[in-house]
Amino acid sequence: MTYEEVPWHLDPDERQLIPKSARRKIASTYQAAVPACISSASLSVPEALSARVSELLVGLARFDEEQAARGYDLPALLLRSESAASSQIERLTSSVRNVALAELTDDAPANARIAQGNVAAMRTALSLPPEVSKQRICAVHEALIAPTGETFGGQIRDEQVWVGGTPYSPHGALFVPPVPQRIDACLDDLVIFAQRDDVNAIAKAAIVHAQFETIHPFIDGNGRTGRVLLHRVLCQEGVLRRSTLPVSAGLLHDVDAYMAAIRAYQQGDPLPIVQSLVGALELALVIGQRVATAIDGVMEGWRASITERTGSAIWRLPQLLAERPVVTASLVAERLDITPRAATNLVKRACEYGMLRPLGSRRRGDFYQSDELLDLLEEISSMPGIRRVLASRP
Structure with a gap:
C-alpha cells in the first residue's frame, strides 16, 4: 500500500x-x-x-x-x-x-x-x-x-x-x-x-x-x-x-x-x-x-420427552428452533403450516416440555425463547464463554 x-x-x-x-x-x-x-x-x-x-x-x-x-x-x-x-x-x-x-x-x-x-x-x-x-x-x-x-x-x-x-x-x-x-x-x-x-x-x-x-x-x-x-x-x-x-x-x-x-x-x-x-x-x-455435541444432546433430550404421536407438528418444532430460538405463536403457525389455534396449543405444550419459556408480552404479541439453545449460543459469543467452552471436555 x-x-x-x-x-x-x-x-x-x-x-x-x-x-x-x-x-x-x-x-x-x-x-x-x-x-x-x-x-x-x-x-x-x-x-x-x-x-x-x-x-x-x-x-x-x-x-x-x-x-x-x-x-x-x-x-x-x-x-x-x-x-x-x-x-x-x-x-x-x-x-x-x-x-x-x-x-x-x-x-x-x-x-x-x-x-x-x-x-x-x-x-x-x-x-x-x-x-x-x-x-x-x-x-x-x-x-x-x-x-x-x-x-x-x-x-x-x-x-x-x-x-x-x-x-x-x-x-x-x-x-x-x-x-x-x-x-x-x-x-x-x-x-x-x-x-x-x-x-x-x-x-x-x-x-x-x-x-x-x-x-x-x-x-x-x-x-x-x-x-x-x-x-x-x-x-x-x-x-x-x-x-x-x-x-x-x-x-x-x-x-x-x-x-x-x-x-x-x-x-x-x-x-x-x-x-x-x-x-x-x-x-x-x-x-x-x-457446541454441536451439546446441541445434539439438547435435541435428543427433546425428542425423548415428546409423547405426541408420530407426525404431530411438535416433532418439527426443534428444527424451527434451531433456526429461530425466539418465536411467537404466529411464527410457529406460519413456519409449521398449522392453524393459529394449533400453534398456540403447540407452544403451550412445548413450554410444558421445557423446550420453550414465555418471554413476556410485548406490543406485537407473546414471545417464547429456547433457554437451552440461547445459553449455548451466548457461551460462544463472548471471550469468557469461549474460554469455558474450550476448557470443557469434548
Whole structure:
C-alpha cells in the first residue's frame, strides 16, 4: 500500500465551529491510502503453515460433511454466534436473545438491531451464487445495514472516510482509506483475485478480507461486511459448503493480533493475516464441534420427552428452533403450516416440555425463547464463554 496527497477543503464558516485544539491539526492536504493491485500477485505460503492449512482443511471437510446427517440446521444456530462475535469486534454488544428478538419486532435494543443485520448479511451471503462480485458485496452490505433504518446500505461511498482520529478531518487518523474515485477499480481488482484458482483457499479468503478492509468501500459496516466475505469465499472454494463456523469468535480471541495482521498486510506482508485466519478457523472448529455435541444432546433430550404421536407438528418444532430460538405463536403457525389455534396449543405444550419459556408480552404479541439453545449460543459469543467452552471436555 502506498499513499497519495489529496486536497482537504473546509468551509471557513465550518472551521470556526471546530475546537481550536482540533483546528490546529487540520492542513490543506492529507494522505490517503492507495491499495496495491493484487489480481495477479503471487503468494508463497511457508511449508510449516501449508502443512497446518492442509490438516485444517481435512478437519473442516469432516465437520462440514457431518452437517448433512443432522436433522436440524446447525449452521443457522452458529451463524448467530458468528454475527454476535463479529459485532463485538466492533465493540457492539448485544445478547443472542435480543438479536433473535430483533427479527420479530422493532421493539428491540438498537445494538440488537445492528447485530441482527449481521445475521441477515450472513444469510444473504450464503444464499447468493458462490462467485464474489461487486454486486453481491453490495447486496451483503445492504442486508447488513437495512435493520438499522439507515439508507446507505449497498451504496459505494462517495466521500472520504477515516478510522480513528477526530470527526473533523482525516488528519491524525489511524487509517485513511482510498479516495472514492479509486474504489471501483480496487473492487474490480479484488474480484479478479477472488476468482483465481491458483491460490490456497484459506489464504485467498484471508487476503480478500484484508484487501476489502483496506479498500473500505462503504461509509460504515466495512469490518462486519469483510468478515461475512470470509464465509462467502470459504463457501465459494468448497471449504465449508453446508456449515457455518464462528470464525469471528476465533478472531475475537485475540483482536489485537487480528488488527495487527491487517496492518502488516497493508504494509506488504500477507502472512500474518493468513496465520490469523488459520488460527481463528482452528479455534472455530473446536468451538463448533463442542457446541454441536451439546446441541445434539439438547435435541435428543427433546425428542425423548415428546409423547405426541408420530407426525404431530411438535416433532418439527426443534428444527424451527434451531433456526429461530425466539418465536411467537404466529411464527410457529406460519413456519409449521398449522392453524393459529394449533400453534398456540403447540407452544403451550412445548413450554410444558421445557423446550420453550414465555418471554413476556410485548406490543406485537407473546414471545417464547429456547433457554437451552440461547445459553449455548451466548457461551460462544463472548471471550469468557469461549474460554469455558474450550476448557470443557469434548
